[in-house]
Structures are given as C-alpha cells and as structure tokens.
Amino acid sequence: MLKKVKRPTLYGPDNNKDQSEERDNNMMNLANFDEKETDEKTERNFAFNLRRKISNIFPVEALNLYNLLPPSVDTPSISEGVVDLTISDCTLNVETYGKYQGLKKAIIKFFDEEGQVLTQTFYLGQTNTNFVKFINGVLGEIPEGEFSLNTLKGRKIRAFLYHNYTNEGKCYVNIATCEPVE
Incomplete structure (x- = not known):
C-alpha cells in the first residue's frame, strides 16, 4: 500500500x-x-x-436533450431491427447533380412482408466497402469478375435495419447487415 x-x-x-x-x-x-x-x-x-x-x-455538465431535437423529426414506417425483405428492383445510373455528381449510383428497392417499400442507395466511387459488404450479405459471397445487379431481383434477405437521422430531423432507414434467406 x-x-x-x-x-x-x-x-x-x-x-x-x-x-x-x-x-x-x-x-x-x-x-x-x-x-x-x-x-x-x-x-x-x-x-x-x-x-x-x-x-x-472532473464535474460533468448536464444537458437538456429536448433542446437538441429539431422542431420536427420523421417517423419512418419501417421500424428498426430484424426484418425479412425481398429485392424488387435494381438500377445503376450516373448521378447528374449535387455532391455525388458523376458517380455511379446503385439503387436497390425492397419490400417487406407487409408491402412497405424500402430503398437503399449506394454511390459508387473508386471504392465502396458498404456496397461490397451488402452484396456479400445478399449472395453469401463476393462474385468474381463482372457482376449484374439484375441477378439480385427476387432474392430474399434477412436484414438488420437501423434509423439514421440528419440534424434537420430527416430519417433514413439503412441496412446494417443482411444474409440470404432460402
């Protein structure tokens, strides 16, 4: 001592x-x-x-969390957590304006068991780990060589969804992880 x-x-x-x-x-x-x-x-x-x-x-300063909220906050129709989704449409085009202008944009549309629609957008620069992680989750592997988004249509996945809010209160529903459902 x-x-x-x-x-x-x-x-x-x-x-x-x-x-x-x-x-x-x-x-x-x-x-x-x-x-x-x-x-x-x-x-x-x-x-x-x-x-x-x-x-x-080291005294801690207290915060009033209600003061940190924007005047209005979106309430998404799809809740966070695990949900089964079916891929209904996949498109690949080039963004024509904004900060992603000139980049390829992959848009994947899903619907859940209740018919609610979810859209996930990936901007493809020289690299995009999140997109590759998503494809690996859907297919169970990363395909070699050329890959067509059309091969994803109709596939069923089990996804973990989370909500991401902007400072203005807009909510985006995102897929954190997913796996194929047979």
Whole structure:
C-alpha cells in the first residue's frame, strides 16, 4: 500500500487552497486503492467509488436533450431491427447533380412482408466497402469478375435495419447487415 505524502498543489496557486487540497486528496485516494479481494462485489464497489471520485475532480455538465431535437423529426414506417425483405428492383445510373455528381449510383428497392417499400442507395466511387459488404450479405459471397445487379431481383434477405437521422430531423432507414434467406 502506498504511503500518503503531502504533495504540492496540482491545481494553481494557494488562493484556491481548499479546493486544490480536496482535489489532491481525491487524486491520492484514487492512487491508494488497496486490492483486498477481486470478487465481483468488490470490483463493483471500486468502480462506483472511482466514478464518484472522478466526478468530484472532473464535474460533468448536464444537458437538456429536448433542446437538441429539431422542431420536427420523421417517423419512418419501417421500424428498426430484424426484418425479412425481398429485392424488387435494381438500377445503376450516373448521378447528374449535387455532391455525388458523376458517380455511379446503385439503387436497390425492397419490400417487406407487409408491402412497405424500402430503398437503399449506394454511390459508387473508386471504392465502396458498404456496397461490397451488402452484396456479400445478399449472395453469401463476393462474385468474381463482372457482376449484374439484375441477378439480385427476387432474392430474399434477412436484414438488420437501423434509423439514421440528419440534424434537420430527416430519417433514413439503412441496412446494417443482411444474409440470404432460402
């Protein structure tokens, strides 16, 4: 066990002596933890005390999360989670305007068991790992050589969907992962 030694103040001149000494003592108490047992209860108590002591040293500012929301937020019709989808259409064209102008754009359309439509768009620059990951998930492998999107039509997949919101409150439903369903 470490011996307590009076250290010089870590936080500025002695005019904040009480506050500085309290912080120094908290820092020393953190350093003087005596590991008696390593069972779960002791570890939980240590973690709780450590968080409490650190919060005394580094106070946390509180946030009002409602102030972070935009005036309106989209509510998507397809919920997050695992859903079975069928690929209904695939197109490949070139984007004609905006920040993706000149890039190939793969648009994959799906429908779920309730008939709700989902569209996933991939902009294909020189590389696009997400598109390759998606194709690998649909087919179970990455095809060699040339590949036609038309081979995807009619395929059934099990996808994990998640919602991604813009700062303006617009929601995009995205496929995180997928696998073929036979």
